[in-house]
Amino acid sequence: MATMKDIARIAKVSTSTVSHVINNSRFVSEEIRERVLTVVEQLNYTPSALARSLKVKETQTIGMLVTTSDNPFFAEIVASVEKYCSRNNYNLILCNTDGDQYRLEKNIQTLIQKQVDGLLLMCTESSFQTRAFNLSIPTVIMDWWPTELNADKISENSINGGYLATKALIEKNHRNIAIITGNLKKILAQKRVEGYKKALLEANIPIKEEFIIESHFDFDGGIIGMEKILQLTNRPTAIFACSDTIAIGAYQTAWKYGLSIPNDISIIGYDNIQLAQYLSPPLSTIHQPKNTFAKLAVETLISRIKNNEKTYRTLMVEPRLILRESIKTI
Structure with missing residues (x-):
C-alpha cells in the first residue's frame, strides 16, 4: 500500500508538501500540485482514515445507542439518523441493547473506546437503573434517558x-x-x-x-x-x-x-x-416527524462536536394528526 513517503520520493517533494496537497491545508504551486496528484493517481493512493483521526483527533464517526430492536418506529429513526450522518460526512456506529442493561453499559464503554466524536442516546426501557456516566464527549439524548446527563435533548411534544x-x-x-x-x-x-x-x-x-x-x-x-x-x-x-x-x-x-x-x-x-x-x-x-427529529439530533451533535458550546439545549418537535379509516363517526 502506497504511503505519503512513496509519493514524496517519486514526485521529488517533501512529505509535508504531499500532505498539504492532499488535505488542501496550505498553498502549493499549481505545477507541484499537479505533479503530486499525478503520482497519487498512479499509485492509487487512499489516505488513511486512522492516521488522519490520530492527527486531527476526530474520527468522523458518531455512535448511536438504541435500547430496543422490535419497534418499527426506532428502525425508521435509525435510518433517518444514518442518512443525515452521511450527508454530513460522518459514519454511524449503531449499538442495540435489546433491553439488556449490561449490554447498554458495555456498549457505551465500547463506543467511547472506539473514540467516536459524539453519542446519540435513545432509551426505551423504563426498568433500567443505569449508573450515571461521566461522559466526556458530546452527547445528544433523543427523546429520553434514565439518568441525568450533561447533554442536549431532542424531544417530541x-x-x-x-x-x-x-x-x-x-x-x-x-x-x-x-x-x-x-x-x-x-x-x-x-x-x-x-x-x-x-x-x-x-x-x-x-x-x-x-x-x-x-x-x-x-x-x-x-x-x-x-x-x-x-x-x-x-x-x-x-x-x-x-x-x-x-x-x-x-x-x-x-x-x-x-x-x-x-x-x-x-x-x-x-x-x-x-x-x-x-x-x-x-x-x-x-x-x-421522524426525519426532522433525526436531522435535529445529528446537526445538534455535530454543532457541539465542532464548537464545544457551553450551554445545553432542549429542542422539541411537534406532532400532527393523520386521519385514515380506523375511526367511525357515531
Whole structure:
C-alpha cells in the first residue's frame, strides 16, 4: 500500500508538501500540485482514515445507542439518523441493547473506546437503573434517558400528541374513550396520558380510571391492553393506542374476537410508522416527524462536536394528526 513517503520520493517533494496537497491545508504551486496528484493517481493512493483521526483527533464517526430492536418506529429513526450522518460526512456506529442493561453499559464503554466524536442516546426501557456516566464527549439524548446527563435533548411534544389523538376521537362524537399506554414510569407515556386527560376535560367528559390501561410500547402490549378493555362491562367505543405497535396488537385482538374496526370499535395510534397506512383498515395516527427529529439530533451533535458550546439545549418537535379509516363517526 502506497504511503505519503512513496509519493514524496517519486514526485521529488517533501512529505509535508504531499500532505498539504492532499488535505488542501496550505498553498502549493499549481505545477507541484499537479505533479503530486499525478503520482497519487498512479499509485492509487487512499489516505488513511486512522492516521488522519490520530492527527486531527476526530474520527468522523458518531455512535448511536438504541435500547430496543422490535419497534418499527426506532428502525425508521435509525435510518433517518444514518442518512443525515452521511450527508454530513460522518459514519454511524449503531449499538442495540435489546433491553439488556449490561449490554447498554458495555456498549457505551465500547463506543467511547472506539473514540467516536459524539453519542446519540435513545432509551426505551423504563426498568433500567443505569449508573450515571461521566461522559466526556458530546452527547445528544433523543427523546429520553434514565439518568441525568450533561447533554442536549431532542424531544417530541407528547402532551400535544395525546391531546390531538383524543380530540380527533371526540370530534367523531366518541365519549367513552379508553387509552392503552406504555409503562407509566416512562415520561413520554405520562405525557400522552396527560394530553388524553386534557382533551377529555376540555370536552367535559369524565375521566374513567378503568379506561386507562397501562401496558407496553410493543405489539404484545396492544394485545394485552385490548384483552383488558374487552373484559370491561362498559366497553369504550374508541381507543387511543399510545403507539402504532400497540394499535397493531389491538387490531389483532379485535380480529380474534370477531370485532370490526371501526364499526365495532374505533382506534387511533401514535408514531405514523410506514406500516400504519397498509393496515386494514388504514390506521389513523399521530405523526411524529421522524426525519426532522433525526436531522435535529445529528446537526445538534455535530454543532457541539465542532464548537464545544457551553450551554445545553432542549429542542422539541411537534406532532400532527393523520386521519385514515380506523375511526367511525357515531
